[in-house]
Amino acid sequence: MASPIRILLAKVGLDGHDRGVKVVARALRDAGMDVIYSGLHRTPDEVVTAAIQEDVDVLGVSLLSGVQMTVFPKIFARLKQEGANDMIVVAGGVMPDEDVVALKKMGVSEVLLQDTPPEKIVSRLRELVAQRGAR
Amino acid sequence: MNQMVDPKSLEKVAEEVADWERTEVAAFLRKQRERREQFFTTGDIPVKRVYTAADVAHIPLEDIGLPGRFPFTRGPYPTMYRSRHWTMRQIAGFGTGEDTNKRFKYLIKQGQTGLSTDFDMPTLMGYDSDDPMSDGEVGREGVAIDTLADMEALYDGIDLENISVSMTINPSAWILLAMYIANAKKRGLDLHKLSGTIQADILKEYMAQKEYCFPIANSVRIVRDCITYCAEHTRRYNPINISGYHISEAGASPLQEAAFTLANGIVYVEEVLKTGMEVDKFAPRLAFYFVSQGDFFEEIAKFRAARRVWAKIMKTRFGAKNPDSMRLRFHCQTAAATLTKPQYQINIVRTALQALSAVLGGCQSLHTNGYDEAFAIPTEEAMRMALRTQQIIAEEINVSNVVDPIGGSYFVENLTSEYEKRILEILDYVDANGGTIKLIEEGWFQKQIADFAYEIALRKQTGEKPVIGVNRFADEDEIHDIETHPYDPKTAERQIARTKRVRATRDAAKHATLMERLVATARDDRQNILPVTIEAVENGATMGEIVGALKKLWGTYRETPVF
DSSP states (O other), rough: OOOOOOEEEEEEEOOOOHHHHHHHHHHHHHOEEEEEEOSSSSSHHHHHHHHHTTOOOOEEOOOOOOOOSHHHHHHHHHHTTTOOTOOOEEEHHHHHHHHHOOOOOOOOSSSETTTHHHHHHHHHHHHHHHHHHHO | OOOOOOOOHHHHHHHHHHHHHIIIIIHHHHSSOOSSSSSOOOTEEEEEEEGGGGGTTOOOOOOOOHHHHHTTTTOOOSSGGGTTOOOOOOOEBBSSSSHHHHHHHHHHHOOOOOOEEEBBBHHHOOOOSSSSGGGGTTTTTSSSSSHHHHHHHHTTTTTTTTOEEEEEEOOOHHHHHOHHHHHHHHHOOOOGGEEEEEEOOOOOOOIIIIOOOHHHHHHHHHHHHHHHHHHOOOOESEEEEOOOHHHHHOOHHHHHHHHHHHHHHHHHHHHHHHHTHHHHHHHEEEEEEEEEOHHHHHHHHHHHHHHHHHHHHHITTOOSSSSSOOOEEEEEOOOGGGGTTGGGHHHHHHHHHHHHHHHHHTEEEEEEETTTTSSOOOOOHHHHHHHHHHHHHHTSOOOTTTSTTTTTTTHHHHHOOOOOOOOHHHHHHHHHHTTHHHHHHHHHHHHHHHHHHHHHHHHHHSSSSSSBTTBBBOOOOOOOOOOOOOOOOHHHHHHHHHHHHHHHSHHHHHHHHHHOOOHHHHHHHOOOHHHHHHHHHHHOOHHHHHHHHHHHHHHHOOOOOOO
C-alpha cells in the first residue's frame, strides 16, 4: 500500500483567520492524509524549512489577509534556494481573480477559494500528487 | 404560567392543536410530505411546525416585559428607533491616515452617522510599519497607524465631540486609545464629550480571531486599565466592545456566539471589581458587538435573549443597581462569512436580510457588508450600496415605527426563552469547569468553534445547508465582472517616511525616560498603564516600540492549535 500523502498546512504573516485552514486540516486527516499544521504567524522561511524537514508532498498556505503577492514569491525563492522544486504548493483563502491567475503563473498548483467542498480539496490534492509521480 | 393566556383558554388551545394535527395536518401530509423530517435552526435548535399560545405559557410575562425596562428583552430603550435610528456605522480603513480620512468624509457625506475604523494587520498586532513582520501588509486590509501623527491625519477635520468613532483593535487597543485621547487633548476637546469605542475584547481573540501580543493575564489587565481609566476620564466613551462577531465568523453557532461573549463579559466585570471600583461606576459603558447571521428569526431571538441574560447577570450576580449597568447595548455587523464570490451581486440581498434581523433585534449601531468582500476589502461603491440598504430599512419600510414589532410572536418568544436557557447552561458549564480563562488555555472554546465550523463545511458540501450560487443554482460559466479595491503599492513607503520622521524629531531623552516609566508601570499591575502611555505617544513613541518593550517584560503568546 502506498504511504499516505503528507501535507503541511501553514498560516503565514500576521493573519489570524484560521477557520478555513482547520476545516481543511480535518478533512484531509479524515481522508487518511498525514497533516501537519504550522499554527499561526509563521514566516515564509519557517514554513519552507518545516516543509522540507517534514518531507511533505504538499505545502498548503492559507491567507485571508491579502498578502498573497508578497508571500508566495518569497516561498518559491526559498524553495528554489533549497532545491525543493518538486514541492507541490497550494494556496487557500480569499483573494481576487487576478491574483489567482498570477499565483498559478508563479507555480502555485491550485488555489482553493472559500466554500470549496472538502471532498473536492481531497480529490484535487490526490490528483496533484499522482501527477507529480513517485519521488 | 404567564398571563398571556389564561389556563382555561390554554387547555382549549392545546386541544385545538391536537385536533388540527389529527385532521387538517394528517390529511395534508398524506397528499404532500413536508420538505424534511425535522427542521432546525442554524444553531441546531429543533423547531416545530407551528407555535401557539401553549408554547409561551411557561414564560414569565415579566421576562418579556417592556422596552427600556429590566430585563430589556424588548430593547434597551423605551422608544428605540422612534426617537433616533440606529447609528449607521460603515467600517473603513486602508492605506495611510489621509487615505482613510477621505473615505470617512465620503461616507459622512452619504449620510453615515458614525465612524468605524479598520486597522491593518501590523497595527492590529502591534508592529510598526517598518518592522520586517509588516512586509506586504502595511495599509492593505486597514489603515496603518504607528504614531500620534498618523492618528491626527486619520481624524483630521472630523468633529470628534459630535460623531462617535469606533476603533476595531484589540491587543494594542490601549495605545490607540492613548493616541485618540492625546489627539483630542491637542485639539482642545472636552474628553467627557468623546464617544465611541475601542474593541479591546482580548478574550475572544484567544478564542477566535487570534490577534494577540501578550500572555492572557497581562492582556486582561490592560483591558481592565482601559475600563477604569475611561470610567474616570472619558465618561461617554465605551472602553470595550465585547464581541461575538469574530467568534461567529470563526465558525461558532449563534448560540455559542451569544454564550461565549457573555462569558467573556463576566470576566471583565470580575477583573474590574477586583480593583475596588463599584459595578455601577463602569458597567454602564460596557458595550457589545454581535453578528447578524443568516437564520432570520434565530438571530432576533439571540439578540433578545442576550439582553435578558446580561441584565439578569448584572443584577443578580454582580448586584448592579443602576439600570444602565444592566442595559445591553450592541453594535451589529452582517455576516461576512456568508458572502459568496460566485454571483457576488446576490450578497446585497443576503446583507439586506441580515440587516433587517439586526434592526428587528434592536441593535444600536449597524455595519452592512459590501457585496465585493469575498474578493477584497470593499470599494467606495460597495460601501455606498451597503449604506443605502440601511437607509431603506430605516426610512422606507416603516419597521422602525414600532418598538420590538416581533415581540409576542409565539415562535420568537419561545426561541428567545430557549436561547436564555441554553446560554445559561453553557455559562454554568464554564463556571463549573474552572472559568473562561482556564477553558481558553485548555482549548475548549476553540474546539467547540472548530467542531461547528467543520460541521457547517460538511453540510454545505452535502447541500444540507444551501448556499445560493455555490451549492444551489450555481453558474459554472460565470465570469466575474467586478472592479475590486486597488492597493497603492507606495503605501508602505509613504507610511514609513512619516514614522521615521517622528522618530528622528522627537525628544530622545524624554522618550527614553517615558519608555522606562512605561515598563515600570507595566511591571506593577496595581497601576494603570494608560496615563504613561498617553505621555509616551504625545512625545512620539511608536506603537511597535511600546508593544516591543512590553513583550520583553511579559513575553508573547503562542497557542496550541486544536482542530
